[in-house]
Amino acid sequence: MAWVPGFPALSPLIPLLATAPPADGPLVLAGVLVSLVVIYLASKLGGELCYRINLPPVLGELLGGVVVGVSALHLLVFPEGGGESSNSLIMAFLQATTPLEPNAVPPTFEAVSEVMTVLAEVGVIILLFEIGLESDLTELLKVGPQAATVAVVGVAVPFVAGTTGLMLLFGVAAVPAIFAGAALTATSIGITAKVLAEIQRLTSREGQIIIGAAVLDDVLGIVVLAVVASLAKTGEVAVSNVIYLIVSAAVFLIGSILLGRFLSPYFVALVNGLKTRGHLLISALIFAFLLSYVGAAIQLEAILGAFAAGLILAETEKRGELEKQIRPIADMLVPIFFVVVGARTDLGVLNPSVPSNREGLVMAAFLITVAIVGKVVTGLAVFGQPQINRLAIGVGMIPRGEVGLVFVSVGAATGVLYPPLRGGNCDDGDSDNIFGSPHCCG
Known part of the structure; x- marks a missing residue:
């Protein structure tokens, strides 16, 4: 099967389109x-509704997706979440x-x-490129130490609390x-940046700390993913792979920005x-997509390359004109x-009347609490900023998204996350897992 670096969704599409009949x-x-x-109807209606009640429009887009997705109308159904063509109203x-x-x-549905x-993956790349254009590299560098501290705390606290809590309170295997x-570690830079931009706080000191920390969060999250994925597959951590990711992340982010500033004239x-x-x-999109490809090819995320490209081009005299052109x-x-x-969010797993959901609900309540508290406390780690709004920084680090979904997909594919942990149930008869979980559901 063909594989496209950075865009795994393309992999099954290639043979599918190659073998599908011309019609x-x-x-x-x-x-x-x-x-x-x-x-577009869901995003616009949801966004307009939230805007009129003084909520960020991006929340309306997410809720609009929930309504048209697997949780309600079944218009947008995806096979990755267990959806079938027979359930798709489209x-x-x-x-x-x-x-x-x-x-x-079935092949048409796939x-x-x-x-x-x-298209969704391209959309988040464009979003991070736009956020990079709207960010100030000088200000980001000024808050670099604070952002790094926030990122490290924001990764360590949820990870330690979530892991130990599941083992001690629920008896989950190691x-x-x-x-x-x-x-729980990685903050969603896409969702966070979108909200900050909509409330016009992206360029504030708090906003710059949040964005810088979210970028580092993603890098640290990818390193953590490599560690735990290696542990899941082999039972041991490949130190060489971890070192490679750390070095490549540092070289990519620092090198691309330095080289980009040199080549921008x-x-x-x-x-x-x-x-x-x-x-x-x-020309700007060529540059952004090229850096996105490099980021994906060296096992980082494409969105980091897009963000770096935006930062670089924001330093040029074309910034204002480019911001206007990228918005459409x-x-x-x-x-x-x-x-x-x-649309991929299945709220059905939150129904307590279904017995197979109850164990997952209890775990979910615990993990949600850890996810929120573990990020809110990051604001306390900010130093040297006496007038800073630490609560705002902590709250800004709460959203989860892209990297968290990658964790879930990898965990489900390797069998590490048995159904209650990944938000599923035991209807498929999966009563155990290869990593020694004592049970699946209750």
């Missing part, structure tokens, strides 16, 4: 178009309005789902407890020499990411 192409496109209509709509044969529904996943605790000169339409935007692109792609995240 499926237009039907896949039709499914993607209908899905986009649903996504597939039913396609069957009713197009010549889609019943035997072609293809549409993968396309939407890829490896799945470590994995679940590690999933040449970028401006090149753009000024181009005469065709979209010369600035396309962000308005088109970023909502896809937030709605897809919401």
Whole structure:
């Protein structure tokens, strides 16, 4: 099976599209178009509703995704969450309005789902590029020590508290407890940055500390993921892999910014020499996607490369013009990411009337508490800033998203996170797991 670095969602799409009959192409496109209509309607209605009650519109986009997703209307259903084509109302709509044969529904459903996943991943890359453009590298460097302290505390406290709590209070085996605790470490820079931008606090001192800490959080989270994934697969930690990730992360972030600042005058000169339409935007996107690819290729996250590219180009004289040109692109792609995240959220696992959910609910309540408290206390770690709002910093570090979802997917794929820990149930008959959990459900 082909594999595309940094975009695992593309991997199953390649053979799928290669083997699908030619007639499926237009039907896949039709499914993607209908899905986009649903996504944009959900994001706009949810965003407008939240805006009118003085809440961040991004919250409305997430809630809109929940409504149209697996938790409610079943319009957007994804196979990664156990969804099937028979449960997708979009597939039913396609069957009713197009010549889609019943035997072609499953491959069409898979293809549409993968396309939407890829578009969501591109959307979060554009979001981080835009956030980088709106950030001030000089201010980020000024708060660097405080951001580093916040990041380290924000990783260590949830990880230790979550792991030890699961082992002592719930009797969870060591490896799945470590994995679940590690999933609490990384702050969602995408969600956090979007909210800060919407409330116009992105460039504040607190905002810069949060963004800097969230970037470092992601790097540390990836290192932690490498450690626990190695532990899950082999029972021991590959020290060489951990060292590689730490060194590559430092070299990539520092090197790309330093090299980018050196080469930025040449970028401006090149753009000024181009005469065709979209010369600035396309050149900037080439640069952003190139750094995103490098970040993904060296086993970091593509979004870190996009953020670094935005920081670099923010130092040029083209910053203001580029910010204006990237906004329509962000308005088109970023909502896809937030709605897809919401659509994949299955609130059915929170139903206490289902016996198989109860153990997971108790664990979830504990982990949510650890996740919130473990980040709020990071504000207390800020030093040398007597007038800073420490509570705001702690609250700004709470959101989880991209890296946390990676943890869950890796944990579920390796069998480390048995159903109650990953928000599932035992309906598939999984009564045990390979890492010695004493039970699955109750």
